[in-house]
Amino acid sequence: MDKPQKNPTSQIGTSTPKSKFEDSPVFNYISNLSPIESVKSISSAQTFSSLSFTSPPPVFTSPHVNSHRESRFFRCHNSIDRTKPLEALDGSVSKEVVVPVIEDLNKEATLEDEEEETSVETSSELPQILKSDSQTPDRSDSPCNEDVTMEAPSDIPRGDSGSCSEDFKMGLQKMLDVREGNDTPDCGRLISDATELLVFRSPNDSEAFRCLVDKISSSERRFCAGVKSTKRPDITEDNPANGSRNENEPLALLPNEPVFNLHRGGMRRRCLDFEMPGKRKKDIADDQQSVCDNKAAGESSSRCVVPGIGLHLNAVALSSRDTNINVIHDYSISGEIQKSFSDSTTPIHSQETMQEISDQAENEPVEEVPKAFVFPELNPGSLKKKKRVSEQAGEDSCKRCNCKKSKCLKLYCECFAAGVYCIEPCSCIDCFNKPIHEDTVLATRKQIESRNPLAFAPKVIRSADSIMEAGDDASKTPASARHKRGCNCKKSNCLKKYCECYQGGVGCSINCRCEGCKNAFGRKDGSLLVIMESKQEEDQETYEKRTAKIQHNIDVSKEVEQNASSDQPLTPLPPYRHLVVHQPFLSKNRLPPTQFFLGTGSSSFRKPDSDLTQSHNEKRPCELVTEDKTETMPDILLNSPIANIKAISPNSKRVSPPQLGSSESGSNLGRRGNGRKLILRSIPAFPSLNPNQ
DNA sequence: GAGTTTGAAACT
DNA sequence: CAGTTTCAAACTC
Numbered sequence: 278m279d280k281p282q283k284n285p286t287s288q289i290g291t292s293t294p295k296s297k298f299e300d301s302p303v304f305n306y307i308s309n310l311s312p313i314e315s316v317k318s319i320s321s322a323q324t325f326s327s328l329s330f331t332s333p334p335p336v337f338t339s340p341h342v343n344s345h346r347e348s349r350f351f352r353c354h355n356s357i358d359r360t361k362p363l364e365a366l367d368g369s370v371s372k373e374v375v376v377p378v379i380e381d382l383n384k385e386a387t388l389e390d391e392e393e394e395t396s397v398e399t400s401s402e403l404p405q406i407l408k409s410d411s412q413t414p415d416r417s418d419s420p421c422n423e424d425v426t427m428e429a430p431s432d433i434p435r436g437d438s439g440s441c442s443e444d445f446k447m448g449l450q451k452m453l454d455v456r457e458g459n460d461t462p463d464c465g466r467l468i469s470d471a472t473e474l475l476v477f478r479s480p481n482d483s484e485a486f487r488c489l490v491d492k493i494s495s496s497e498r499r500f501c502a503g504v505k506s507t508k509r510p511d512i513t514e515d516n517p518a519n520g521s522r523n524e525n526e527p528l529a530l531l532p533n534e535p536v537f538n539l540h541r542g543g544m545r546r547r548c549l550d551f552e553m554p555g556k557r558k559k560d561i562a563d564d565q566q567s568v569c570d571n572k573a574a575g576e577s578s579s580r581c582v583v584p585g586i587g588l589h590l591n592a593v594a595l596s597s598r599d600t601n602i603n604v605i606h607d608y609s610i611s612g613e614i615q616k617s618f619s620d621s622t623t624p625i626h627s628q629e630t631m632q633e634i635s636d637q638a639e640n641e642p643v644e645e646v647p648k649a650f651v652f653p654e655l656n657p658g659s660l661k662k663k664k665r666v667s668e669q670a671g672e673d674s675c676k677r678c679n680c681k682k683s684k685c686l687k688l689y690c691e692c693f694a695a696g697v698y699c700i701e702p703c704s705c706i707d708c709f710n711k712p713i714h715e716d717t718v719l720a721t722r723k724q725i726e727s728r729n730p731l732a733f734a735p736k737v738i739r740s741a742d743s744i745m746e747a748g749d750d751a752s753k754t755p756a757s758a759r760h761k762r763g764c765n766c767k768k769s770n771c772l773k774k775y776c777e778c779y780q781g782g783v784g785c786s787i788n789c790r791c792e793g794c795k796n797a798f799g800r801k802d803g804s805l806l807v808i809m810e811s812k813q814e815e816d817q818e819t820y821e822k823r824t825a826k827i828q829h830n831i832d833v834s835k836e837v838e839q840n841a842s843s844d845q846p847l848t849p850l851p852p853y854r855h856l857v858v859h860q861p862f863l864s865k866n867r868l869p870p871t872q873f874f875l876g877t878g879s880s881s882f883r884k885p886d887s888d889l890t891q892s893h894n895e896k897r898p899c900e901l902v903t904e905d906k907t908e909t910m911p912d913i914l915l916n917s918p919i920a921n922i923k924a925i926s927p928n929s930k931r932v933s934p935p936q937l938g939s940s941e942s943g944s945n946l947g948r949r950g951n952g953r954k955l956i957l958r959s960i961p962a963f964p965s966l967n968p969n970q
Numbered sequence: 971g972a973g974t975t976t977g978a979a980a981c982t
Numbered sequence: 983c984a985g986t987t988t989c990a991a992a993c994t995c
Binding site for chain 3: 680687689690691773774775780
Binding site: 683687688689694725728729732762764765766767768769773775776777 | 975976977978979980
């Protein structure tokens with residue numbers, strides 16, 4: 278709350294990019310007037326970083342509780358926008374800042390939107406603030422409410438409204454300013470970034486974001502303005518009038534909603550979007566109507582919503598397999614996620630990328646369910662085909678449960694566990710995991726989370742590079758990804774999908790209590806110990822191999838980066854990274870679960886990666902990452918032997934002697950970190966390999 | 971499609 | 983925290 282004030286001040290009247298703005302005389306002047314420092318640039322930076330790396334994990338909290346939190350990406354957006362304006366209104370400072378005249382229609386329009394948003398969101402999130410301030414343009418409370426809210430576009434600008442004019446104007450102006458200055462520019466960036474990020478999160482997510490992207494492309498402004506989440510229900514069900522708006526605004530809504538819906542709040546519906554690469558959501562909406570009627574209506578956005586947290590195993594597996602896209606999981610992503618998931622520092626896809634993905638969709642059906650809805654129209658009779666395809670592909674990103682007794686309100690239910698509502702394809706009995714029972718679902722989720730905060734977190738944690746590896750030779754390379762909790766297989770030898778590790782396409786780890794592990798993706802004991810023992814041998818052998826792979830990864834990463842201008846963590850991690858990186862999870866100290874999820878894969882791991890791979894930074898093109906790294910990099914890592922090593926011997930194959938394994942790196946990084954001198958080795962390799970590439 | 975096996979989730 | 987039960991997916995036939 279403290280900082281937010283600063284922004285409004287500095288940002289007043291800024292329709293221009295902050296950098297220019299700050300430089301401008303006007304800006305200076307304003308800055309002088311205001312006691313408050315302009316922090317905007319900083320804030321934005323923080324925002325990103327926070328978004329990408331540190332934001333608290335939506336995954337962990339219940340949708341409701343953390344709804345605002347869930348979208349890290351938006352979170353900044355929200356915090357800045359909302360809080361600032363609100364607070365700004367209060368202080369005298371704000372007055373100085375405020376520009377008396379409302380100028381253009383755009384602003385007006387924007388204002389209107391914002392009004393709605395503000396009222397809506399604020400009411401939910403910052404009710405006190407708004408209400409406490411008598412001057413606040415809050416539509417519900419302020420005298421001018423009606424005018425503003427309903428007729429805002431025309432009335433407000435004129436200032437005819439009268440009674441509230443002065444204060445009200447200020448308030449509005451500020452809001453506008455905020456919007457103009459902060460939101461718009463930021464939004465633009467954020468949007469682009471976020472979009473990309475979100476998209477990449479998971480195959481599934483990407484689809485969801487298409488909607489967002491489309492809208493964004495149409496108008497960023499709307500997006501910014503559109504941050505309205507809570508409204509939808511109203512719009513949908515209650516206000517036919519809004520219905521029209523619905524069509525227009527769904528996108529606008531997306532920003533926020535998606536954000537939190539994406540994760541888990543979004544229990545709304547999963548894969549829905551994925552399928553619609555080419556299709557309009559609208560169409561889909563129609564199709565799905567039957568399924569999610571209650572909410573669906575409001576859910577145009579919901580459809581866009583990415584599956585929440587979940588999609589863990591499947592998502593991961595899919596991502597690795599399906600997506601050529603560089604998907605980084607928080608996973609979730611989200612989940613996701615989540616996507617998570619999820620939420621947002623996920624790798625990004627540009628629209629083009631998305632398009633590609635969508636194109637791929639035909640070839641690689643990602644989600645059955647949505648397809649069921651979507652595709653049939655596109656490709657009559659495609660459902661079976663797709664399903665078949667998906668099966669062949671071994672994917673089942675879209676969950677379909679068959680619950681008989683759990684009412685789909687327990688983790689037994691894949692849908693529920695994945696953070697999505699059950700839909701038609703499900704064969705569940707007495708299902709409560711539907712929009713109709715949202716309250717119940719949320720309550721249950723909350724309860725479960727209270728018991729186990731990670732319950733809805735992706736089960737498999739994977740880093741970007743891991744994915745790539747998986748594609749290449751997952752079997753050979755120890756999976757970077759690991760099951761968060763490890764399996765407990767007794768009879769399946771971790772060779773069947775009974776094993777969550779196997780199912781997730783990851784190797785077993787120390788965390789596993791499995792017996793007779795033969796996990797094709799990596800045995801519990803084998804990889805580590807054996808590797809450690811035969812480290813040298815392996816090094817030589819694998820060095821070349823990995824080097825090649827690294828090279829490949831770099832190329833890929835480069836492409837990815839290009840696609841994702843924002844640099845999201847998308848870039849596949851260097852091959853060895855994951856080894857070290859993942860461990861952090863295991864060692865709870867390292868990465869808060871939150872990051873975990875938020876960062877869908879890459880993001881979540883970023884820190885560690887950065888730490889571990891500081892050297893990588895050199896090679897890697899990701900500047901942004903570097904920044905983040907700096908901020909987020911744990912002291913331990915910074916001071917860790919690895920860091921030293923790197924500095925010391927850039928090229929040396931084996932910089933770190935036994936030390937790595939035994940000392941800090943070992944404890945911090947985890948088992949793998951220990952054994953793997955390889956990691957160090959690989960690090961040096963990067964820089965030299967492709968300086969330009 | 972029915973029945974069995976399996977291991978996670980939930981419960982005690 | 984360990985043991986047991988419940989549950990639904992995965993698997994087999």
